[in-house]
Structures are given as structure tokens and as C-alpha cells.
Amino acid sequence: KVLHRSKDNKPSVPFPLPVIGHLHLILKKPLHRTLGKLAKKYGPILFLQYGFRKVVLVSSPSAIEACLAKNDIAFANRPRFIVGEYLGYNYTSLVWASYGDHWRNLRRVTALEIFSSYRLQLLSSVRAKEIRSLLQQLFGNLDNKNFRKVEFKTMFFELMLNILMQMIAGKKFYGENVVDIDEAKRFRHTVIETFYLMGALNASDFLPFLRWFDLQGLEKRMVKAGKQRDTFWQSLINERREKNRFTTGDGEENNILIDVLLSQQKLDPEYYTDEIVKGIIGVMLTAGTETSSGTMEWAMSLLLNNPEFLQKARDEIDQQVGMERLLEESDLPNLPYLQNIINETLRLYPTGPVVIHESSEDCNVGGFHVPSGTILLMNFWAVHRDPNVWKEPMKFNPERFQGVEGEKEGFKLIPFGFGRRRCPGEALAMRMVGLTLGSLIQCFEWERFGDELVDMSEGAGLNLPRAKPLVAMCRPRLTKKNIMAPF
């Protein structure tokens, strides 16, 4: 029986304690750091025991390649953690579904109706409009002399949510003519709560008898969050249903995800139940918002602490786009420096730092036997900071991507995962992060709020949030005419 055997003479993982196994070793938050320390001490492939569950923790590029490339199908399941029952419609939503026909169908429908290049292209004007309205809002009544204070977190979240809401439900969430502000606040809270609950270590997942007691109070919170989410998704469906009763046949309904799903429901009501439709909407609005907006916030934090790179990105934009018009999505391929900044941000602060799968059959990882039903923990965050893989890994240096080191092969930069369960939102996220950062750099000068460096501490949650929301000062570079020009 191998608990852990390392090829480089690292010590063995301590023997598991009775009942709890190694759970005591992973209590400290944030999880990616605690798991990173374990890997550093004991090796890149570790076999752990969480209560009654077997766990394999992998933290090196070759180990992750062994799981996601060589054993992709074997590891394509997710564990049935209790949170998936309440927040994943009893494991039927895309994130929580096990590998199989249902999951494949969800991936197919979303790939076609939301993530295809055709759909992404079709909705590029929605994104451009939202960015412009964000820039106008920031510009406010500023002149080019005064700096003003900006809080990013809510601004980026609202931007992503507005864009996704228009793709999904055909309406905005924030801004003029929109839903009531309390509802918007409640929704944001629910998304944050979702990530918290997904990232919280629920002892009942590993010691099922504890479920009776819900000692951490997590299940109670899951029930509440599940109800809030369900009410919100249902209201979006009801609204579209009502609207479609009076449809003008102008084709708008072909571009809105809920409408497409409701027409599938008419064809196959047994499969496309409201629950399945709500599961799809919920996954998109949750997985797509905090991850992308968090990446934007980390990128701005890094640039504010490293203004020389901010200047270089601005030089590139000035050269490629100029100051006479606003940066557009079609400019992004001509802005490799900006792209390097995003890659470097995702390297240091991947907003999916630890990814969880489960094996559905026996397999072999790096010479070790992994039994079926083992939980797989992949620490992308640790791989992205591994000194065996990266030179000066803790240093923010976008220029590393200009040289040989920047080559993405070899599973050393995997912020979106790899293989069958790879993030389907990557192209959309990269466009949004690129367009937002590029526009902010083009249109405004940025300075830190106060003399101190931006605090880079990480908070709790599965999506690597900042501990403290980022605040900075900005002053317009472009003229009011450029920014306020009607779209």
C-alpha cells in the first residue's frame, strides 16, 4: 500500500490519523497555498486520505499531463460533493455532471449556442457597447487634470454580468432601465457565496455520518443559496416565456440562450426540463463572472505595482491603435504585449487555482496506481509558481512570454485546464479581459491610491479572490469626444 513514494528522496506523507485521515493537514486557508506546501515538502504526486475518501494531489506539469492528457477519460468525472446537490441541480448541471451522455450534450449545446466563434462574433457589439458605457461612467465629469478614485471589483463584476445576461436573457442587469438595484446586489452576493461554498472544505463530504450534524453550518447555507439562485434563474425563464408569447418574429430570440433552450424544450420536454435550463443559465452566470472579473482585478493590481509594464502596454496600444479611436476587439491580435500581461496574470493568479475531478476507473499516474473513485486535486497555482519550471517564479514579468520560456506546451501554464473538461469559456474570457484592460490602459492614466504598494493578499474562495478590493486613481488620457462618441 503506497501512501506516497517520491523519486527524489522527499519524506513520506505522515500516516493518516484514525477517521479523519489527512484532513488536519489541509485545514489552513487558502487551500492552494496549503496544498502547495504539502507538495513542496512531500512531492508532486501525493496520495492522501480525506476521511473515508482517497485523494491524489498532483502539482507538477508532468503529473497533470498524466491525468489530463494520458488519462483524460478516466479522470473526467467530478466528485459528488454535497454542494453539487444544492447548487448543481442534483449533479445535473454542466460543472457537476459526471462524464457521460448528459454532460456531453450540455457541452454540445453550450458550445453551439454560446461559445462558438459564430456566436462570439455575433455578440461582439454587445461587449463593445458595455465597455464603452463603463468608460463613460468612469469618465463621468472628469477633466484631464484631476484624478479620481475607482473601485474595480464591483465595476468588473457588473461588466461581465451585463454581458453574459444579454447573451443569456437578452437584458442588462445594471445601468439605465434595469432591474432593481437590491436584486442586483443580492445576485452578486449569491455568486460570491457560491464560490465560497464550492471552495469550503465540507467535512461531511469525507465523513458522511457528520452530515446529520452539519457542524460547519455549510449545508444550511447551501440550501439558502440554492433557493436564491433557483428563484432568480426561474424568473429569467418566466420573463422570456412571457415575452415570447408576443414575439414579433424579428429573430431576436435566435440570439438569446434562454430562448434557444426553450425552443429545445418544446421539441424534447422530457429532457429539457426547467431544471436543466436553469442549470445551464446558472453555470454560465456563475462560472463566467467572478473568474473573468477577478482576473481583470489581479491584472490591474499587478500593473499598478509595476508601472513600467503598464507604460509598455500603453506604448503598444498607442502605436497599434492610436488615440483617435477606441480600442476594439479586432485590435487584440495586434497587441502581443497586452496578451503577455494577461498570461502572466493568469500564471500568478489563476482564478481556478485548484481543480477537482474524480477517477471513474483504475489508472496509472507517474508510475503510481490510482484506484477508481479517487478524488483528483490538481494544483494549477503551484505549477504556475514552480521554480523547476519558471525562472524567478514569484516575479511579475510579462516579458517571460516573449522568449522560449513563454512556450505554453508542457502543461506549465494551464489556467483553463486541459482535455475534455477544459473551460469552455476561455475564448470569451480572453476577449473580455483583453478588451477591458486594453481600453482602461488606452483611455486613462492610472496611479496607486496612496504611496504604498497594492496589497496582494488572497482571500478565501475557490476563485482566488483578492483579500481586499482594489482601489486606484485614474485620470482621462483620451478626450471626452473620443470616449463619449455615440456607439
Ligand code: HEM
Ligand atoms: C479568466 C477566466 C476564467 C478562468 C481562469 C476559468 C478557468 C476554468 C477552469 C480551471 C475550469 C475547470 C476545468 C476542469 O475541470 O478541468 C473551468 C471550468 C468551466 N468554466 Fe471557466 N474560466 C474562466 C472563465 C469562464 C467563462 C467566461 C465561462 C462562461 C461564460 C466559463 C465557464 C466554465 C464552465 C461551464 C466550466 C465547467 C466545464 C465542465 O465541467 O465541463 N469559464 N474554468
